[in-house]
Amino acid sequence: MTAPLVKVDAIVRSYRMRTGMFGRVADLRAVDGVSFDIRRGETLGLVGESGSGKSTTGRMVLGLEAPDSGSVAFEQAAMPAIGSAPWRSQRARMQMIFQDPLGALDRRWTIARQVREPLDIHAIGDDASRAVRVDELLHSVGLAHDQGLRYPHELSGGQRQRAVIARALATRPDFLVCDEPVSALDVSIQAQVINLLIDLQAELGLTMLFISHDLRVVRQISRRVAVMYLGRIVELGDADHLFAAPQHPYTRALVSASPAPGRRNAERIVLTGDPPNPAARPAGCAFHPRCSHAFARCRMESPKLVEIAPDRSVACHLLDAGTVPAAASEAAA
Amino acid sequence: MLRFFAVRIARAMLTIALVVTFAFVVLRLSGDPALIIMGPEAPPEVIAAFRKAWGLDDPIWMQYLDYFGAIARGELGRSMRDGRPAIALVAERIPATLVLTIPALLLKLGIGIPAGILAALHRGSVIDRAVMAAAVAGFTVPSFVLGLVLVLIFAVQLGWLPSGGQDSWRHAILPIITLGIGGAAVLARFTRSAMLEVLGQPYVRTASAKGVAWRAVVIRHALPNAAIPTVTIIGFMVGTLIAGAVVVESVFSWPGVGRLLVVAVANRDLAVVQCVLLLVAATMVASNLAVDFLYGFLDPRLRTGTQAGAH
Amino acid sequence: MADLSLPQQPAARRRLSLPKIPTAVVVAIAWIVAILVVALLADTIAPYSLTRMDLKNRLSMPGNATHWLGTDELGRDVLSRLLFSIRISLLIAFGATAISAVLGTLLGFLAAHFRGLIEQIVLMLADFQASMPFLILALAVLAFFGSSLQLLVCLMGLYGWERYARIARGLAISAAAQGYAGAIRQLGATPSRIYFRHILPNIASTLIVSMTLVFPEVILLESGLSFLGLGVQPPMTSLGNMVGYAREYLGRAPWIMLAPATTIVLTTLAVSIIGDWLRDKLDPTLK
Numbered sequence: 054m055t056a057p058l059v060k061v062d063a064i065v066r067s068y069r070m071r072t073g074m075f076g077r078v079a080d081l082r083a084v085d086g087v088s089f090d091i092r093r094g095e096t097l098g099l100v101g102e103s104g105s106g107k108s109t110t111g112r113m114v115l116g117l118e119a120p121d122s123g124s125v126a127f128e129q130a131a132m133p134a135i136g137s138a139p140w141r142s143q144r145a146r147m148q149m150i151f152q153d154p155l156g157a158l159d160r161r162w163t164i165a166r167q168v169r170e171p172l173d174i175h176a177i178g179d180d181a182s183r184a185v186r187v188d189e190l191l192h193s194v195g196l197a198h199d200q201g202l203r204y205p206h207e208l209s210g211g212q213r214q215r216a217v218i219a220r221a222l223a224t225r226p227d228f229l230v231c232d233e234p235v236s237a238l239d240v241s242i243q244a245q246v247i248n249l250l251i252d253l254q255a256e257l258g259l260t261m262l263f264i265s266h267d268l269r270v271v272r273q274i275s276r277r278v279a280v281m282y283l284g285r286i287v288e289l290g291d292a293d294h295l296f297a298a299p300q301h302p303y304t305r306a307l308v309s310a311s312p313a314p315g316r317r318n319a320e321r322i323v324l325t326g327d328p329p330n331p332a333a334r335p336a337g338c339a340f341h342p343r344c345s346h347a348f349a350r351c352r353m354e355s356p357k358l359v360e361i362a363p364d365r366s367v368a369c370h371l372l373d374a375g376t377v378p379a380a381a382s383e384a385a386a
Numbered sequence: 387m388l389r390f391f392a393v394r395i396a397r398a399m400l401t402i403a404l405v406v407t408f409a410f411v412v413l414r415l416s417g418d419p420a421l422i423i424m425g426p427e428a429p430p431e432v433i434a435a436f437r438k439a440w441g442l443d444d445p446i447w448m449q450y451l452d453y454f455g456a457i458a459r460g461e462l463g464r465s466m467r468d469g470r471p472a473i474a475l476v477a478e479r480i481p482a483t484l485v486l487t488i489p490a491l492l493l494k495l496g497i498g499i500p501a502g503i504l505a506a507l508h509r510g511s512v513i514d515r516a517v518m519a520a521a522v523a524g525f526t527v528p529s530f531v532l533g534l535v536l537v538l539i540f541a542v543q544l545g546w547l548p549s550g551g552q553d554s555w556r557h558a559i560l561p562i563i564t565l566g567i568g569g570a571a572v573l574a575r576f577t578r579s580a581m582l583e584v585l586g587q588p589y590v591r592t593a594s595a596k597g598v599a600w601r602a603v604v605i606r607h608a609l610p611n612a613a614i615p616t617v618t619i620i621g622f623m624v625g626t627l628i629a630g631a632v633v634v635e636s637v638f639s640w641p642g643v644g645r646l647l648v649v650a651v652a653n654r655d656l657a658v659v660q661c662v663l664l665l666v667a668a669t670m671v672a673s674n675l676a677v678d679f680l681y682g683f684l685d686p687r688l689r690t691g692t693q694a695g696a697h
Numbered sequence: 698m699a700d701l702s703l704p705q706q707p708a709a710r711r712r713l714s715l716p717k718i719p720t721a722v723v724v725a726i727a728w729i730v731a732i733l734v735v736a737l738l739a740d741t742i743a744p745y746s747l748t749r750m751d752l753k754n755r756l757s758m759p760g761n762a763t764h765w766l767g768t769d770e771l772g773r774d775v776l777s778r779l780l781f782s783i784r785i786s787l788l789i790a791f792g793a794t795a796i797s798a799v800l801g802t803l804l805g806f807l808a809a810h811f812r813g814l815i816e817q818i819v820l821m822l823a824d825f826q827a828s829m830p831f832l833i834l835a836l837a838v839l840a841f842f843g844s845s846l847q848l849l850v851c852l853m854g855l856y857g858w859e860r861y862a863r864i865a866r867g868l869a870i871s872a873a874a875q876g877y878a879g880a881i882r883q884l885g886a887t888p889s890r891i892y893f894r895h896i897l898p899n900i901a902s903t904l905i906v907s908m909t910l911v912f913p914e915v916i917l918l919e920s921g922l923s924f925l926g927l928g929v930q931p932p933m934t935s936l937g938n939m940v941g942y943a944r945e946y947l948g949r950a951p952w953i954m955l956a957p958a959t960t961i962v963l964t965t966l967a968v969s970i971i972g973d974w975l976r977d978k979l980d981p982t983l984k
Contacts, residue, residue: 117883136888144885156876159895171884220884397824404825408834412841526965528917530924530940531958534947542948629830633921637944647833648925651840659840666833674828 057090064123085284098275148221154213165201211242283339290365405667463657483642493566502577524571533637621677725967796854805865823859909972
């Protein structure tokens with residue numbers, strides 16, 4: 054098997070937070086030992102709710118933040134120091150698509166000028182060829198030349214996101230991290246942008262890390278999926294198999310909440326307990342307060358991500374103790 | 387709460403230390419202090435003796451520490467003009483300055499705040515516009531121009547009031563008015579915007595909608611909240627009780643600290659300049675500290691502490 | 698059949714309409730333009746040189762043919778001196794405002810970019826500057842260093858830098874948080890590109906509004922110092938200087954004082970009016 058394009062190994066990231074003006078200092082573990090590979094040309098989906106650490110993971114994978122421990126390797130080489138010249142030139146190989154396209158664009162520059170900026174920064178080509186490339190890029194994301202002459206606030210949300218994508222592709226990167234790229238868009242536009250990303254990936258051979266809390270969107274675009282909860286990966290595997298037969302109780306709840314044809318509403322699993330708070334991490338398995346199958350071991354020991362089948366890993370003690378109880382016996386909504 | 391005050395006090399000490407450092411740096415940068423203080427015609431032996439006596443040949447950090455020590459002990463040098471200790475010279479002028487600045491402060495508060503409140507309550511009306519026009523005039527006219535114009539009108543043309551010196555209480559009237567008007571204008575403008583901001587808040591509209599009498603709304607809700615930012619600027623004005631009259635004292639030949647400073651600067655009487663500088667710093671810092679403490683009591687948000695934001 | 702089609706709008710062009718400017722602002726702008734012209738052309742417009750003494754005509758009243766604004770105690774033409782004073786005062790005010798804006802913005806960017814110790818130092822200096830009355834600090838420096846023109850401009854250039862620094866730092870930090878600065882950084886842009894090609898143009902309007910607030914204060918400060926005899930030194934003359942010299946002759950020749958005093962007031966007023974208007978236009982949230 055060829056080496057993966059991106060290899061993430063046990064990355065950890067904490068932030069120090071002071072609770073209130075006179076409170077104690079708390080250590081907030083946003084990402085707590087995450088590992089995965091992304092193979093060339095594939096899309097890995099990263100799913101989780103807010104507070105799961107998926108955005109922080111995305112930033113570390115792209116090299117925008119340095120992990121406190123663990124490593125990220127791109128093409129088997131470690132990431133250069135953030136802000137250094139090699140780091141800056143490496144940006145041409147990897148880019149991020151943001152959740153808020155309006156925030157990612159400079160209000161005072163025209164779209165065309167912004168799409169062109171990576172070419173200026175990395176000194177690619179000359180004036181004439183840059184202009185040609187800008188048109189090429191606009192065309193490839195479905196924007197007209199005229200729209201390049203506009204300012205970000207004059208375009209719609211979907212068009213802005215296309216502009217961001219065009220800008221990200223200017224230097225022909227190998228790797229894209231998409232952090233909730235369609236969450237801020239209307240549902241009808243979401244499909245367009247997702248399809249655009251899928252087409253571009255096929256055409257350009259892109260490798261992607263696709264971060265989202267929306268399962269429908271993730272399963273459309275990803276070949277493999279990792280599910281995160283409170284900074285850890287709880288389940289990882291092939292997208293279709295994972296969504297068809299989720300093993301981890303959290304994944305089951307997520308999948309049951311996401312509408313899909315053929316599944317009855319009555320099977321919906323509702324989680325009890327508080328939503329995940331990284332500043333108040335439960336002891337043992339982070340999910341155990343909300344898990345209806347929790348037993349003694351869950352309260353004391355954190356489960357490791359274990360490969361239970363080829364290309365399928367789960368982090369749950371239940372899998373050591375036998376199979377997870379069948380879906381039919383779950384408590385109904 | 388204790389931590390809040392400790393931080394503020396530490397900051398105050400730091401500011402004073404910075405002022406002392408500033409004085410030291412400026413003193414050193416401006417040339418050889420020996421030459422400056424002794425004069426360029428002094429014979430070389432005198433210069434050498436001076437340098438030795440003041441430790442000017444020591445390494446700079448040692449001089450700095452010595453300087454700091456001297457300041458802390460209150461040794462602020464002697465005036466070049468008459469050899470008296472600078473502190474004494476400055477101290478004996480303070481009452482004269484206060485005679486001007488304290489009544490002026492009362493004038494500023496007495497005119498400025500009500501004018502600002504009135505303007506805010508009648509926003510957009512003739513009253514508002516008149517007050518604002520007066521306020522703008524008040525602070526675009528520099529104090530020396532205002533002072534001279536008042537002298538021109540009341541002393542020269544009308545002959546009602548004297549134009550300079552300190553001989554009688556009548557001499558204080560024009561300076562006090564000059565000082566008061568400028569400050570009143572600033573205060574009026576400030577109070578008005580503080581009030582407007584508070585009046586635009588939802589909780590004021592809610593109180594009004596609940597049927598509370600407008601007057602009560604203003605007195606119980608608007609004023610206390612508008613007071614908070616106003617306290618800062620008043621604190622600044624209190625802090626300038628000593629420093630605020632520099633120009634006006636010169637206009638009216640009033641023998642206060644400000645006039646002393648101007649003369650000392652003109653004569654390069656460095657000990658006196660340094661002394662006034664430190665005195666002003668101490669006053670400002672003390673009043674800022676008082677304002678901070680007052681804030682701690684007035685603003686309940688500060689008392690209980692706010693939540694830390696995200697990283 | 699009636700033609701029901703909509704009238705054609707010109708494609709991508711919008712009709713440019715001049716924003717409606719209040720009369721007060723127009724007058725203010727006109728005054729400032731006039732002052733600037735005077736400052737630039739003082740040499741050519743002034744009827745006399747600023748030191749030329751007409752001893753037979755001392756303290757003559759304004760309105761006569763040879764000296765429109767009268768003469769001072771040494772027979773010098775008040776109008777000429779006024780014109781030259783305007784030039785010097787404006788020179789100092791512009792120079793100082795520019796210096797403090799550049800200095801403050803740079804320090805603000807440095808604080809925002811490096812955070813940590815550098816930020817603390819900048820904030821501490823800003824606090825220090827804001828907590829001491831500038832006049833006193835200026836007087837101390839003048840006592841030690843004397844009053845040359847270059848020193849004066851540099852000294853005035855330290856007035857108000859902390860306001861720009863706070864603004865630049867705050868807006869740069871929020872630009873990074875908002876995303877566009879971070880987005881462009883991850884394109885591989887160097888920090889200077891981010892700050893000067895992206896952040897600075899975006900915060901320029903706020904900085905310009907600050908400049909219109911600082912500018913009149915610098916004029917007032919410089920004229921105050923000159924009035925005290927500690928600012929601009931003879932043979933150069935500034936507006937404050939003229940008022941200072943006029944003090945002794947207040948009774949006999951009030952016009953010597955009134956001409957420069959009125960100029961100071963009108964100029965300060967004009968810039969304040971323009972500043973207020975700009976602030977309302979550019980950032981209505983900044984009441």
